[in-house]
Amino acid sequence: NNSDVEEIIEYTKNKDVPVNDELYGIAEGKNIILISMESTQQFVIGKEVRGKEITPFLNDFIKDSYYFDNFYHQTGQGKTSDSEFLLDNSLYPLPRGAVFQTHPLNEYFATPEILKKQGYHSAVFHGNNKSFWNRDIMYNTMGYDEYISQEYYTINENNQINYGLKDRPFFKQSMDYLSEMSQPFYSRFITLTNHHPYKYDESDQLVPTFETNDPIVDRYPVTVSYTDKAIKEFIGQLKANGLYENSVIIIYGDHYGISERHNDALAQVLNKEEITPYDNVQLQRVPLIIHIPGQKGKTISKVSGQIDLKPTILNLLGIGQQGIQFGTDLFSEQHKNVAIFRDRSVVTDAYVYTKDTCYDRASGAEVNPESCTEAQQHLQELELSDSLIYGDLLRFLNMARNN
Ligand code: GP9
Ligand code: MN
Numbered sequence: 001n002n003s004d005v006e007e008i009i010e011y012t013k014n015k016d017v018p019v020n021d022e023l024y025g026i027a028e029g030k031n032i033i034l035i036s037m038e039s040t041q042q043f044v045i046g047k048e049v050r051g052k053e054i055t056p057f058l059n060d061f062i063k064d065s066y067y068f069d070n071f072y073h074q075t076g077q078g079k080t081s082d083s084e085f086l087l088d089n090s091l092y093p094l095p096r097g098a099v100f101q102t103h104p105l106n107e108y109f110a111t112p113e114i115l116k117k118q119g120y121h122s123a124v125f126h127g128n129n130k131s132f133w134n135r136d137i138m139y140n141t142m143g144y145d146e147y148i149s150q151e152y153y154t155i156n157e158n159n160q161i162n163y164g165l166k167d168r169p170f171f172k173q174s175m176d177y178l179s180e181m182s183q184p185f186y187s188r189f190i191t192l193t194n195h196h197p198y199k200y201d202e203s204d205q206l207v208p209t210f211e212t213n214d215p216i217v218d219r220y221p222v223t224v225s226y227t228d229k230a231i232k233e234f235i236g237q238l239k240a241n242g243l244y245e246n247s248v249i250i251i252y253g254d255h256y257g258i259s260e261r262h263n264d265a266l267a268q269v270l271n272k273e274e275i276t277p278y279d280n281v282q283l284q285r286v287p288l289i290i291h292i293p294g295q296k297g298k299t300i301s302k303v304s305g306q307i308d309l310k311p312t313i314l315n316l317l318g319i320g321q322q323g324i325q326f327g328t329d330l331f332s333e334q335h336k337n338v339a340i341f342r343d344r345s346v347v348t349d350a351y352v353y354t355k356d357t358c359y360d361r362a363s364g365a366e367v368n369p370e371s372c373t374e375a376q377q378h379l380q381e382l383e384l385s386d387s388l389i390y391g392d393l394l395r396f397l398n399m400a401r402n403n
């Protein structure tokens with residue numbers, strides 16, 4: 001009902017932070033190119049396997065981009081689709097199931113819909129079946145103009161593996177569509193090759209495997225590095241087509257790739273004796289790289305999550321806060337340093353709260369549970385976001401907007 005939506009508006013208004021005057025509107029009218037890196041965790045960045053960098057291209061690209069090294073995924077059972085939901089709505093995915101499948105006909109106020117009013121064209125590119133995760137329906141709801149899915153690509157036995165088209169031909173073929181697209185555009189490219197169980201063709205192998213005797217962990221750097229190369233080629237193509245200078249490029253990991261079941265092998269790879277619950281939380285970090293033409297590279301270590309990207313993008317474009325958003329602009333001096341997970345873990349500047357235990361964030365040492373009282377208060381956000389989705393409450397907000 002209406003009073004609930006008032007409560008949520010009030011909460012998110014109180015959370016709102018001032019914009020960064022230097023960066024607000026810096027990308028006005030530019031294209032947005034989001035690249036979702038399948039199952040890519042932050043620990044691979046800068047890491048080597050037997051003397052070979054796993055992500056040589058990204059390591060380089062970071063040098064002239066904003067790089068966020070404390071950025072967490074916030075997905076639940078809806079995996080990639082949950083990350084997409086977080087990005088486009090700045091709402092939390094649901095505690096059970098995939099919101100793309102359970103609530104695809106709700107009223108939302110997603111970024112593509114907002115940008116349409118500014119003359120933007122929007123599209124998602126992905127080499128899998130269009131109905132996977134109910135994407136075709138949900139993209140329509142969120143206001144996407146186009147979904148370039150499996151049927152748009154030439155796929156044969158030589159250029160696919162695992163769930164679909166390999167990332168290198170995916171980006172190459174996508175360029176045919178992208179170069180024809182009306183500008184400015186808001187686009188997302190969803191990679192696929194680095195998906196569990198990390199199968200690859202030997203001819204695609206660029207780095208050695210890890211050697212832990214856990215095949216999932218061992219193969220992981222090989223498929224990650226394949227995607228790194230695919231992105232390198234894509235960026236090269238963007239430069240050749242003149243799109244690079246006119247686009248903000250945002251590269252991020254969708255969710256973890258190595259589950260807790262593989263912690264023994266992962267501990268070996270990370271040179272740790274064991275993976276504690278604190279480490280498990282820290283392993284939920286995924287890379288976030290934001291490249292803005294003309295801006296120098298900088299590493300930013302604020303605590304942040306996928307929920308923060310929508311407000312960040314809207315501020316870079318000079319559009320500002322629209323409707324309800326739970327995240328805060330990553331570039332704001334007063335960005336809220338918090339990441340709330342769907343499993344009810346919370347990370348703040350000072351603490352990591354998980355599995356009823358409170359840890360000092362910097363050292364990982366267990367501390368008095370009371371230290372995490374404030375961190376736990378952030379959990380109310382999940383309830384507010386959930387009730388908004390269960391009650392389809394944005395109906396009321398959009399009704400008011402249209403009147
Ligand atoms: C499927 C791809 C992978 O199209 O996005 O999905 P995931 O299993 O990671 O959610
Ligand atoms: Mn995924």
